[in-house]
Amino acid sequence: MNKYQVTLTRSSISCSETQIRTLQALGLKKINQSKVFNDSEAFRGQVRKVQHLITIKKEK
Numbered sequence: 001m002n003k004y005q006v007t008l009t010r011s012s013i014s015c016s017e018t019q020i021r022t023l024q025a026l027g028l029k030k031i032n033q034s035k036v037f038n039d040s041e042a043f044r045g046q047v048r049k050v051q052h053l054i055t056i057k058k059e060k
Contacts, residue, residue, distance in 0.1 A: 002039040003059040010053045
């Protein structure tokens with residue numbers, strides 16, 4: 001199963017409430033904070049919702 005490192009790169013100050021809740025669900029609170037996730041459909045949907053605020057790198 002693929003793993004991805006997600007890093008919050010932009011502030012969520014002017015984002016909609018649903019985007020802020022998506023970031024909270026991903027566990028990203030501070031800029032430059034990173035988390036590693038397994039690939040799943042739910043994860044892909046969350047990433048698509050906030051793709052303009054994060055960067056994604058595939059882990060080996």
